Amino acid sequence: MSIRPMVSALTRHRASVVILVLEIALTFAVVSNAFALIMHRVARLQLRTGLDDSHLVYVNTEGSDRPDAGAVYATILDALRRIPGVQSAASVNTVPFGPREGTDGFYLDLAERHFGRVADFYYGAPGYLHVMGVRLIAGRVFDPGAYRGFKVMPPSGGVIISQKLATLLWPGKNALGRSIWVGKEHRYQVIGIAASVLRPDPGYAGIEDAYDSLFLPAKLGAPQTGSYVLRADPARRQAVLHAAYAAIQRIDPRLVVDRDSSGSITDLRRAFEKNNRIMIGLLGGVISALMLVTGLGIMGMSGFWVQQRTRQIGVRRALGARRVDILRYFQTENFLLATAGIALGCAAAIGINVWLMAHYAVPRLPVIYLPIGAVALWLLGQLAVLGPALRAARVPPTTAMRAA
Structure with a gap:
């Protein structure tokens, strides 16, 4: 499948393409940093004192x-x-x-x-x-x-x-x-x-x-x-x-x-863990909200593009394109958009992390979270575009041509 026709088709919707790529980039940057902070907090919950906590009481x-x-x-x-x-x-x-x-x-x-x-x-x-x-x-x-x-x-x-x-x-x-x-x-x-x-x-x-x-x-x-x-x-x-x-x-x-x-060591630990669990919940909520909004944005934009390309879909079907070809076309197109957003988001993620390190003493963003974030955004994009792509693939050639 040639990439050039996809790029040509996308240039007809430049404003919406730019908005979608920026949305994916922002989501990638925030989600990567938020996930890294969550894992850092989870690691803190696993710390052990090295003492017999159950027997110790502290009075300050x-x-x-x-x-x-x-x-x-x-x-x-x-x-x-x-x-x-x-x-x-x-x-x-x-x-x-x-x-x-x-x-x-x-x-x-x-x-x-x-x-x-x-x-x-x-x-x-x-x-x-x-x-x-x-x-x-x-x-x-x-x-x-x-x-x-x-x-x-x-x-x-x-x-x-x-x-x-x-x-x-x-x-x-x-x-x-x-x-x-x-x-x-x-x-x-x-x-x-x-x-x-x-x-x-x-x-x-x-x-x-x-x-x-x-x-x-x-x-x-x-x-x-x-x-x-x-x-x-x-x-x-x-x-x-x-x-x-x-x-x-x-x-x-x-x-x-x-x-x-003051309190038993287990109580002091519980208070420490409570703060970390609250932060994990907040960051998890941020990730979920961003992923949901981005997924809905991809779905809505893809649905709009399918509607705008009804005649193009009909022509391709009339020329022998199978349903799987139409499905693959929109999935590949979404993959290209997600990749552009992820590439831009990598730079943004590193920039956000540098700023957080300078102002809030957060740890350096481990490189491993960048590919993890990329896979998550790629999967999200494919899931979000699946519905509109399936609707496009189900359009009969005669109906598409009549709609033109």
Whole structure:
């Protein structure tokens, strides 16, 4: 089947052809980016903390920067450990799905020539690694004397690093004994490697950065250690949480308990997943609406062209064209239009993605979604044109000629 007659026929409807191609291009650009964002959100839903979520409860407090903070925290910890159902408790800065309280960038050398990553530092008072359930793979835990006070970051010393982060920083090498620098004042030497633990706010970074976590020691009463992680009986987590709220308010009414960012780890995870599921639903709705509108547009335009070409169809039938030939003609014509729209849409999709990356920190559009989007638009076009094409193929030659 020659392409030239199709192109010639389409040039008689230039305005409608341009509109249809632009509609397909816009749909392709938006759908490709929306689908990529959906898959990114789906990947976030599959993240695991690396801890025993069912036993952990987190209580986030703010507002204690007094000189006697250490004594207050110690009193609170003693009260929390006495709550029925609580197995152990410790002071921490945050937990997975909790607020970002230790995000910082670090270098692999003192001269700051080799940048490492922007990671999240977990730190807490003695026992916090055990309460959280951080599993050591290699090396050792912190010595009792390593838990010291500080103003901004824990003082130089040992650090325990998440296994995935260690592999990213020193691929194929042993991370034990290596050092990282946060500024020029803080040097941390890797003394232990832990099973990978999810960073506090996995939505803040990309999927590939979700396990960029490190662990540091902090003296009870140090900044941002006024929050608590409790290991509790899974069946009593809600009762434990409310009892913890009451105990903290009774001991120090000046402490503000942030209930929105407190709860069992499973509850915090559920809130994180809820936001992602809502976004997935919205993006799915956008894709469905665009595909529907584009499909209806192709169907309507194709039906109009069939009506306009009744005489041409009749002539072709009279000259021996079969119904399948007429059907193939309109399907091929639609394929050409869809291909033109997809080619234009590829450039638009990349442009939209670049703009989103610059303004909203979305991930780069994976190239694989371009062919996926192309196949989807090709299939949509063929389905949308099928009805008008079948109607054209059913027109008898005599009826078509009479209509002329």
